[in-house]
Amino acid sequence: MGYEILVKEALIPGQTTLMVIDAPQVAKKALPGNFVMLRTSENGERIPLTIADCDKDNGTITIVYLVVGKTTAELNTFEQGDQILDVCGPLGNPTHIEKSGTVVCVGGGTGIAAMHHIAKGHAAVGNRVIAIIGARSKDLLLFCSELSSLCPEVRIATDDGSAGHKGFVTEVLQDILETEDEVAEVVAVGPVPMMEAVCRVTKPFGTKTTVSLNSIMVDGIGMCGACRCTVGGETRFACVDGPEFDGQAVDFGELKARLWQFKEQEGESMKQFSRECHCHGGK
């Protein structure tokens, strides 16, 4: 018994993958901003992954992941028709979405996938969504066409200038904030340094800035406190109080230190996985 993978698509071969998973009970309740805890095998680790999309009629959810460690590497060996052992959710508070006018959604790297679900929610209530997506180069951009169908404006930033603005998403954001009359909210999902930089840009404008924190989690249901972060000087749990918080109040330095705490062990896991994969002829 498990959760069947209905679609597997390599968005960026060897790096970023999209999966559509059969999980009707999760799909029924999933909202933008929610995440799932997933476990690939009996000996596996529970990891959180944001729900990038859901289809309530067909009972499916979509996840998009970057291969960074053992669990995502193992997940990437699964094919269409295979079963994921555990998919638990939807977890976390959904994004607060109300009709508020213009919302700028900033997504970086794999975070674009989660941002897409949030942008979709804002568009659905009639907000004018401006999307800014960034990556190292053109080939690493995700969800361009999906976002184009939702948003009147999709702005792109690439490090190498192969598409859109050559530089960072924050520069594009700065430009928008300077030219747009009223931006009700900026939502940023992506690597911690990106979210931190977005908050630096919005601060002088006083624009409400929401970030989605990708802390380390063990259970994802408020039981362990692994995901704790300091927001506005108080300890909060990303899994039950978040994952979205007011970006101006987040202690990003602490978040970074906590995210790296198992680096050594993660490396060891990955090394062992590569070895095993190699001796069995790889997959």
Added chain:
Amino acid sequence: MAENKKKKVRARTPMPHQDPLERGKNFKEVALGYSREQALVEAERCLQCKKPLCQEGCPVNIDIKGFIAHLVDDELDEAYKVIRSTNSLPAVCGRVCPQETQCEGKCILGKKYEPVAIGRLERYVADTYAATSACEAVADVPTCASEQEGVKVACIGAGPSSLTVAGYLATRGISVDVYEALHEPGGVLVYGIPEFRLPKSVVSRELDGLRALGVTFRTNWVGGKTVTIQDLFDDGYQAVFVGVGAGLPRFLNVPGENLVGVFSANEYLTRVNLGHAYEFPNYDTPAYSARQVVVLGAGNVAMDAARTALRMGANEVSIVYRRSEEEMPARREEIQHAVEEGVRLRCLCGPVSFHGDNQGRLKGMTVQKMALGEPDDSGRCSPICIEGATEQVPCDMAIIAVGTRPNPILLDATPDLALNQWGYIQADAETGETSIPNVFAGGDIVTGAATVISAMGAGRRAATEIARRLL
């Protein structure tokens, strides 16, 4: 004559244990269990009192005198049936119940001698009984009670209280589905209590017994998220039992608490127990091994965390506690086991702050020296700060085991559910019914963090009421 009788009372049969020096390095069970001979000798110590006080002391009211009488006659199956008719998890209870304050605490032999080792006998019976037919053992029929057409009950959370509800109702033909948020049923029995105190194989045997009775476990279902109480009634369940545990860990609110290397006991124990971090890298969930570990708090969870850290390879583990050893809330036996294994008790010290290096990793803490003052509301001597007396304690891991708060997930999703002043679910003391009709609750989510057996007692009371209403 009376003199003669006294002389005949044999000493309590000691429990064989794994050698402390050996066991500190492995996760195998510490207490090894009685042999048949030891069990029979111990069972014979029971006086078979006319009015057995031990049974009164047991939250689930096990017919202790009855099961011991069968054991004396070497009727193991019968003894097991007697226990199982009121207790769904005897192998667990025989291991983790605080018998010294319950059944054994009331044993009449204990007034002059040592009480009968009821917990050890319960464990012996449960372990030895070959659980080939759970139905036969519990319901005294070769197959389970005939199914009650269309009567079904849902439990949220698969810990001790829900398992008790499920076991009791299933033997009465009621269909029970248990919804569990984690990937394994068992609650605190699988994520909290370490392997060396309660082997997972013991828990899984008890769960298999419930499955054999027809209980269904639906894992990865989060009460309040994947499924709400209203959803369950809409799905045709006639009653819902909420046994979601106490949940959210408490922290100390001292500076430096979010440094890398500071864990809640829940996180540390969940990584090691549920995630099998002690078998890393064969299992993927990691946990650090640290050189110097401090554990804040002195309850059973703190002892579990300290002994786990030792087994994970720490050179030095100490319990930091603001009162004296005398006031420690953990079971005496657990404190003793920890000390034997090398855990140091650093009493009369309170946490002031944690300090880190420039990478945000813990490297030490400051503690405030305390003295004991007058007894407070809890009846224990209150700790008083000794002005200006602080001490630096080097440590590269700190585990905070100072209790829990109610988990908000189910409560937020169920605004109609009345809570008490501490934020736990308000439930009728007799029946466990909440402010929502036919929704019952029990265990830590009602009482705050307590014991496995008290959660089971609440489960049993609720199950009795549910059965009375539905059958």
